[in-house]
Amino acid sequence: MPNLKTNRREKFIWDKYINMGYSGITKGYPDFCFYNDKEVLFIEVKRKQKRPSVKMGLSRHQREMISIFKRLGLNVRVEYVE
Numbered sequence: 001m002p003n004l005k006t007n008r009r010e011k012f013i014w015d016k017y018i019n020m021g022y023s024g025i026t027k028g029y030p031d032f033c034f035y036n037d038k039e040v041l042f043i044e045v046k047r048k049q050k051r052p053s054v055k056m057g058l059s060r061h062q063r064e065m066i067s068i069f070k071r072l073g074l075n076v077r078v079e080y081v082e
Contacts, residue, residue: 005069028061030076041075047082056080 006014018024030042044066046057057067057076071074 024062025065028059028063028065030062030065030069039075041077042069044076044078046078046080048082 014024032041032045032046034041034043034045044058044062049057057080058078066076066078
């Protein structure tokens with residue numbers, strides 16, 4: 001289990017799904033979830049960078065989570081704001 005402060009219920013659920021063969025991730029979720037009757041958008045907000053990098057300001061966990069969401073066909077965007 002990730003190094004988190006969890007209660008026994010959370011640990012029970014974590015262990016249950018890991019033992020069923022699932023992988024788990026607890027960090028890196030997008031900042032916002034917007035939805036209407038037709039779609040769901042997940043938005044990660046980052047500060048606009050003067051010199052863009054390969055990572056684009058995203059942590060390892062955020063890159064992993066975005067990859068998981070996109071593999072599942074979910075709409076994830078990173079919005080860069082000054």
